[in-house]
Amino acid sequence: MSNGISDLTVWLVILVLGIGTFLIRWSFLGALGSRDLPEWVLRMLRYTPVAVLPALVAPLVVWPAATGGQPDPARMAAAAVTVAVGLWTKNMILAIVAGAITLFGLLYML
Structure with missing residues (x-):
């Protein structure tokens, strides 16, 4: 790469960001997907x-x-x-x- 960043660094950043994005989405869909949320959480989500x-x-x-x-x-x-x-x-x-x-x-x- 011409900008001084190694290929390994780029792929490491892509991998870490991919894992982070997956975990953020999983925290809502996987961990909480089958549970009923409290009423106060649902009320707050309406304002999103x-x-x-x-x-x-x-x-x-x-x-x-x-x-x-x-x-x-x-x-x-x-x-x-x-x-x-x-x-x-x-x-x-x-x-x-x-x-x-x-x-x-x-x-x-x-």
């Missing part, structure tokens, strides 16, 4: 998508790669419309469609 989705979307809105990391009024407006329509209608699909229409419309106009 609500916490993960904004964490995935926020950097794309605030620091979009398409603009070199600069805030973009079209993306900010689309995010605001998406949140507003989602809160108003309680319909996720309608909120996403409204945000997409806003984004594409503003990108076309600007």
Whole structure:
């Protein structure tokens, strides 16, 4: 390898990461898969998508790669419309469609 890292080191890292990934998934599916989870755990798990989705979307809105990391009024407006329509209608699909229409419309106009 030209970067100074030996083949053995690369394969060792791949192996350790593979084992680690397997063990993380097994801990939920293998160890806990046949057991009933306590009610408080199930209640907390319902909030996982609500916490993960904004964490995935926020950097794309605030620091979009398409603009070199600069805030973009079209993306900010689309995010605001998406949140507003989602809160108003309680319909996720309608909120996403409204945000997409806003984004594409503003990108076309600007």
